[in-house]
Amino acid sequence: MRKYEIMIIVSPDVDDRQVNGEIERPFEAFKKAGGTVDNVDVWGRRRLAYDIQKKSEGIYAVLGVTAEPAVVSELNRQYTLNERVMRTKVIRPDLHA
Numbered sequence: 001m002r003k004y005e006i007m008i009i010v011s012p013d014v015d016d017r018q019v020n021g022e023i024e025r026p027f028e029a030f031k032k033a034g035g036t037v038d039n040v041d042v043w044g045r046r047r048l049a050y051d052i053q054k055k056s057e058g059i060y061a062v063l064g065v066t067a068e069p070a071v072v073s074e075l076n077r078q079y080t081l082n083e084r085v086m087r088t089k090v091i092r093p094d095l096h097a
Contacts, residue, residue, distance in 0.1 A: 001034075002092060004072050004092055005093050006079075006088060007062055007088065010023070010086065011083075011085070011086050019059050025078075029074075030067070030074070030075045033067070033068075034067060035065055035066065036065065036066045042060070044059060046058065055086065
């Protein structure tokens with residue numbers, strides 16, 4: 001089991017009250033596969049450095065998770081399939097310290 005951080009940028013078209021639902025939707029399958037969600041930190045709306053999908057802002061969230069690499073890869077794939085998620089990035093913080 002390894003610790004990961006996943007940065008997610010949700011489309012600004014999503015209502016602020018629905019952001020947590022978009023982020024937490026794939027958690028059930030992730031937890032069944034043996035992963036744990038350590039923390040969810042929603043940063044809110046931020047201006048993007050460059051436009052993504054013709055949008056200049058997005059809703060940022062950072063997830064701290066612990067799981068096997070294949071399980072994290074599947075979680076990232078689930079976020080990628082969600083049309084309301086504009087971008088994801090998975091890092092291992094212990095390698096970038």
